[in-house]
Structure formats: C-alpha cells, structure tokens
Amino acid sequence: MFTGLSAFPLTPTDETGIDERAFRKLVERLAAAGVDSIGALGSTGGYAYLTREQRSRAARIAVDAAGGIPVMIGIGALRTSDVLALAEDAQNAGASAVLLAPVSYQQLTDDEVFGLYEDVTAQLSVPLCVYDNPGTTHFHFSDELHGRIAALPNVGAVKIPGIPADRAATRIAALRSQLPDGVALGVSGDQLAAGGLNAGADLWFSVIGGLLPEECLAITRAAAQGDAARAVELSERMEPLWELFGRCGSLRVTSAAAEHLGLVGTPNLPRPLRGLPAEARREVAAALDALGVRA
Template sequence: MFTGLSAFPLTPTDETGIDERAFVRLVSRLAAAGVDSIGALGSTGGYAYLSREQRAWAARAAVEAAGTTPVIVGIGALRTRQVLHLAADAHAAGAAAVLLAPMTYQPLTDDEVFGLYEDVTAELAIPLVVYDNPGTTHVTFSDELHGRIAALPNIGSIKIPGMAADAAPARVAALRALVPAHVTIGVSGDWLAAGALTGGADAWYSVLGGLFPETALAITRAAQVGDTAAAVEASDRLEPLWALYRRHGSLRVMSAAAEALNLVASPNLPLPLLGLDPVSRSELEAALHELGLDG
C-alpha cells in the first residue's frame, strides 16, 4: 500500500456541495486502472475546504468505489480534536490508512508538530502517512523531526516534497537512515517524481495519477524495474503539463483537465478558489491534445 503509485483524485465541489456522482466516477477509474492505492481527501481533494460530514461521506464513497484498492484518507485539520474525529470517521469508513499534514494558522514548533502525531497515533488502529508539504502548510520538517515521528506507533510512510534527480539518492538515503525500516519514503511534486523514484523513493503520491492513472503508472512501473531511462523519458514528455503545474498549481490544472475530459462539471473548486483563466485553459487543452491525453 505504501509503495508504487498512490493516486489522488479531485473532490469536485461547488457552493452547493460535492458532486457525488463525479467523485465516485473519478475514484472508480483509478481502481480500474490498477493503481496501488488511492488518496482520498488529499490536497488535490480539497480536504481543508470541506465539513466533517462531507469528509466522512467522501471517505465512505471512496472506499466503496475503490473495491479492493486500498484507500488512504486525509485527516488534516487545525485542531488535534478535529483530527481525532476525522481519523475515527476514516476508520469507520473502512480506510486502509490515513494521511496527516499539520495544518496551522499560528506557526508550530517542532514539539507541537510531534505532539500532534503523538496524540493521533496513540488512538489509531490503522497506519498513518506523514504529509510533509511545506509549500501548502508552511510547516517545515527537519530530518530529526521526521525521525522522531517515524518512531511512533502506526507510522507507515512519509510523503516528502520531490527533489532533483541528482539529489534524490542522497536525500532518500539520509532520511532512510533516521526512520524505521518498515516506514516507506514517498514523494510528491509530480514533475520531480521520476527522478525521486529512480533515486530510491518507494512511492509516488501523485496528483497526475488521480486523473491520468495509466500515464503515471507507466512512469512508476519503469522506475520500479530499474528502467531509469524510460521513467525519465516518460516524465520529460509531460513537460508542457509540468510547466502549467508550476505556473498555476497542480490543483487548478487538474480541475481544468477533468473538465476538458467531461469528467466533472464547472465550477468544481470551492470558493474562493478559481479555475484557470481562458488563455491558460486553452494552453492546457492544447497540451493535453499534444500529449494524447484528451481522449
């Protein structure tokens, strides 16, 4: 479950609520494609914008639509009490694991971050993925903090930001030396994933995989069998898409791409988030056509 491709779908949402049929369709596509796990209610899934009731529904719906594919459910929230409630809901829904990023308004100290994971893992009956996402949460994990947290019970994996291919072997090795052997190391940052996977990372927690699972699987499987050239070539081919990610953020790009594929309606992001502007949307549609991803 904590190796290979973990695909993170959108949770299509407007001001009236979640588009339930579209969400189930997105999750079902991933299971049919054969991804290794599905990450419901990650950052791409807009967890921070949803109520507890909406998140509980999405967890149940994802588990049901995924069939035998393990589902990892995001449980991030501002207060520890809220996180514990969300963890209980995810467990009750049948989630195989949970994903926790330390959300904050006030800056958190290392001891406060550790205390969050200590409190949550003490009550968990399923594994937890530590979500290190400083670009969104503005919480920076030191390697020492990762080591402390990874020693807690029920920690199954660490999701870290991607890194350049030439830095990946040393980065992964340094972190692996500090965490227990059973804790896998996964990466996000889709345009950097191929280099990280070929550099020793165990898993790709993928935004791309949430909408284009076959494309992401091709990169992942090549890396897993040691075919570095094929993995890098397949990733480099997606540079038109990666460039849009870097300019607009992966969530907005995948939102517009899902619209282009007629998988979701518009709007599908919760306000105040806005979709791509018309010019950028045209660029995306051209890129999808060029890459053969529009059919």
C-alpha cells in the same frame, strides 16, 4: 499499501457541496486502471475546504468506489480534537491508511508537531502517512523530527516534497537513515517524481495520477523495473503539464484537465478558489491532446 503509485483524485466541489457522482467516477477510473492505492481528500481533494460531514461522506464513497484498492484518507485539520474525529470517521469508512499534515494558523514548534502525531497515532488502528508539505503548511520538518515521529506506533510512511534528480539519491538516503525499518518513503511533486523513484523512493504520491493514472503508472513501473531512462523519458513527455503546474498550481490545472475530459462539471472548486482563465485552459487542453489523453 505504501508502494508504487498512490493517485490523488480531485473532489469536485461547488457551493452546494460535493458532486458525489463525479467523485465516484473519478475513483472508479483509478481502480480500473490498477493504481496501487488511492489518496482521497488530500490537497488535490480539497480537504481543508470541506466540513466534517462532507469529508466523512467522501471517504465512504472513495472506499466503496475503489473496489478493494487501498484508500488513504486525509485527516488534516487545525485542532487535534478535529483530527481525531476525522481519523475516527476515516477508519469507520474502511480506510486502509490516513494522511496527516500539520495544518495550523499559528506557527507550530517541533514539540507541538510531534505532540500532534503522538496524540493521533495513539488512537489509530490503521497506518498513518506523515504529510510533509511546507509549501502549504509553512512547517519545515527536520530529519531528526521525521525520525522521532516515524518511531511512533502506526506510522507507516512519510510523504516528502519533490527533489531535483541530481540531489534525490543523497536526500532519500539521508532521510531513510533516520526512519525505522518498515516505514516507507514516498515523493510528491509530480514533475520531480521520476527522479525520486529512480533514486529509491518507495512510492509516488501523485496529483496528476488521480486523473491520468495510465501515464503515471507507466513512469512508476519503469522506475520499479530499473529502467531509469524510460521513466525520465515518460515524465518529460508530460513537461507541458509540469510547466503549467508550476505557473498556475497543480489543483487548478487538474481541475481544468478534468473539465476538458468531461469528467467533472463547472465550477468544481470551492470558493474562493477559481478555475483557470481561458488562455491557460487552452494550454491544458493542448497538453492533454499532445499526450493523446481521452476520457
């Protein structure tokens, strides 16, 4: 399942819980668009703000609504025991894979992170994707540590931060040399994804793909067909969104975009997170209108 476009939908949430109807609709849109996989309860899905019960329920909704499209479920948590419980819930829900970042309050050592993945992969019956997200976890993987973890049983992919286009080929080749055969390498950082795909990444783990799957599939397919210039051109058309991502945060921009398209209500982010101010919302609306995006 670790090829092409993996789209990560918002989990619309307020202080009373998840808007299950809206969440189902978001996942169904992705399935209808034909994304290669769906990443539920990732960072865009707000996994860290939800209870185990809410996450279990969301996982079941995502798998059901995906209509056969493979679903990867985020299982990150502070304690290994909680990660193992979430992994069990995800597998019971029918997940095709799980996504795990080394979430922590205390700064983790390399041995502690390796131990986390060692403990979790030993209990899995589905593939695991290593989530390298230093901007959130404040943990920086070395290539050597990636290689050690990727050699564990049931590791199927590594998700790395975006790479500037002029360094993408070198970075991907260097990391791939540390990974066992059969472990996929995927990029995130939507604004840099075209360069990563053109440089040989196996897949794009996309925030905005969870809301605008057709536009992101076009970029992904162009890169897969060897049309690097077209992939870059399509990505550059989305530059107003990329600029907003950098300035306001991808989650808040995606939240505002989903509201503008009438796909979710307001509020849809768990406190203390807040939606964008009015001026930024107008910029999001203008960016979507320029792309011709409709719900």
